[in-house]
Amino acid sequence: MGMAKQMMMEHDARGFGYIDGAICLDHIVDEDLLRDLEADENTCTICGRMEPESGVAFAVSLETVAGEVMDAVKHDFWVDEDNRYSTHSTGDVIWHVAEGAFDPRYEEQVLSVLVEQIDNGAEWTDGSGEALDGFVGRWERFAHAVKHQVRSGFAVAPVTSYVRHDLTPPQVVATFLHELRIYVDGPLNLVQPVPAGTSFFRGRPMAQPGEVPSTAKDLGPASADKAAANRMSAQGIPHFYGAEDAETVAAEIASHDPKPLALVGEFKTTRELRILNLPAKPDIPGIFNRERRPERDRALWLREFVRLVTQPVIPDGRERVEYAPTQVVTEYLRWVPEVKIDGIAFPSAQSDSGKKTFVLFFGPEDVAPAGPGAEPAQCEKEEESPMRLALRPDPTFTLAQEDISLWRVKRSYGAEQISELEFEFGAM
Numbered sequence: 151m152g153m154a155k156q157m158m159m160e161h162d163a164r165g166f167g168y169i170d171g172a173i174c175l176d177h178i179v180d181e182d183l184l185r186d187l188e189a190d191e192n193t194c195t196i197c198g199r200m201e202p203e204s205g206v207a208f209a210v211s212l213e214t215v216a217g218e219v220m221d222a223v224k225h226d227f228w229v230d231e232d233n234r235y236s237t238h239s240t241g242d243v244i245w246h247v248a249e250g251a252f253d254p255r256y257e258e259q260v261l262s263v264l265v266e267q268i269d270n271g272a273e274w275t276d277g278s279g280e281a282l283d284g285f286v287g288r289w290e291r292f293a294h295a296v297k298h299q300v301r302s303g304f305a306v307a308p309v310t311s312y313v314r315h316d317l318t319p320p321q322v323v324a325t326f327l328h329e330l331r332i333y334v335d336g337p338l339n340l341v342q343p344v345p346a347g348t349s350f351f352r353g354r355p356m357a358q359p360g361e362v363p364s365t366a367k368d369l370g371p372a373s374a375d376k377a378a379a380n381r382m383s384a385q386g387i388p389h390f391y392g393a394e395d396a397e398t399v400a401a402e403i404a405s406h407d408p409k410p411l412a413l414v415g416e417f418k419t420t421r422e423l424r425i426l427n428l429p430a431k432p433d434i435p436g437i438f439n440r441e442r443r444p445e446r447d448r449a450l451w452l453r454e455f456v457r458l459v460t461q462p463v464i465p466d467g468r469e470r471v472e473y474a475p476t477q478v479v480t481e482y483l484r485w486v487p488e489v490k491i492d493g494i495a496f497p498s499a500q501s502d503s504g505k506k507t508f509v510l511f512f513g514p515e516d517v518a519p520a521g522p523g524a525e526p527a528q529c530e531k532e533e534e535s536p537m538r539l540a541l542r543p544d545p546t547f548t549l550a551q552e553d554i555s556l557w558r559v560k561r562s563y564g565a566e567q568i569s570e571l572e573f574e575f576g577a578m
């Protein structure tokens with residue numbers, strides 16, 4: 151094969167032609183990118199530094215850097231020949247992966263050179279199957295299917311090779327949910343034991359002191375016939391919603407109820423629980439770390455997942471539909487993965503300091519007042535046979551009278567502008 155032909159084929163494969171120039175390794179600040187590069191040039195066309203050919207090499211060709219950048223771009227984006235989906239210019243995608251990778255003094259200059267040399271007018275699509283926006287797109291299709299087409303989607307088999315078209319609504323739901331199993335069964339170590347004796351705070355809103363009796367029964371989960379539709383559970387299915395401290399639970403209550411007071415109980419567990427901990431800010435490896443790219447994809451998915459399941463829903467009646475996606479996700483994560491969990495922790499939307507809220511898979515029968523001869527709070531004794539009472543396990547949560555406190559809620563509102571780029575890329 152002729153030299154020229156071989157070069158042309160190489161250029162086609164990587165998506166750009168010969169690039170003139172070189173850059174000091176010192177201008178590259180991304181450690182993962184730096185690790186893959188070796189100095190072999192004695193001139194930097196970015197800052198103008200020049201040393202004799204005989205000296206120690208300190209720069210790397212821009213063509214090599216461009217190869218790394220485009221390799222990263224191709225991990226998160228693909229060229230959609232049919233222009234069916236949302237598209238981004240080559241400049242957008244280069245900035246998306248390489249922003250922050252270079253010394254801020256030279257960043258604009260370096261990226262301008264790369265964009266100028268690489269841009270052949272191609273339009274890029276996110277959602278290669280691994281990328282961030284692919285997850286958001288899948289969530290949206292899942293949420294639409296669950297809200298408006300089918301609730302019990304996980305009764306059908308998931309589709310293994312993901313094709314956007316031609317999936318039935320139950321297949322859309324089943325396939326999306328199947329991909330979430332990794333959070334429980336996968337290698338992320340998100341399921342953690344929580345020792346017996348841990349406090350979980352639950353509360354109820356009040357217009358005035360005394361409106362809600364100070365008992366475990368009244369502060370525990372509602373009975374099945376009174377359990378309202380909630381973010382993680384459908385109407386009629388009681389769950390123990392709580393938070394890690396009284397202030398957070400009072401703020402959570404204030405976010406969906408106008409009453410000025412909250413009566414809060416500090417429940418303590420009587421056994422170890424296993425809780426799926428959805429972090430506010432998962433550790434996200436850099437795009438230039440090739441070995442950790444699968445981990446990065448999962449972490450980005452996780453961050454988006456947490457953002458999507460915690461986004462505020464205004465309780466104006468639509469929540470019965472708007473909560474459907476998170477309700478279905480919760481049921482799936484509770485019942486389907488091999489690892490069994492007692493609940494899910496996620497960051498409270500009402501806490502600036504990353505305090506956690508919980509949905510724990512327990513009802514009123516799992517809660518009792520603390521102290522000797524503690525009885526489960528909710529069940530009316532006369533409805534139960536002595537046999538059932540004897541078989542019932544000890545309550546998982548107890549509440550001592552001295553652990554009940556009264557809170558006045560504080561409300562404040564503010565606003566911040568979202569930049570266009572942030573909006574387009576889902577808050578990178």
Ligand SMILES: [Zn+2]
Binds near residue numbers: 173174194195196199
């Ligand atoms: Zn330089």
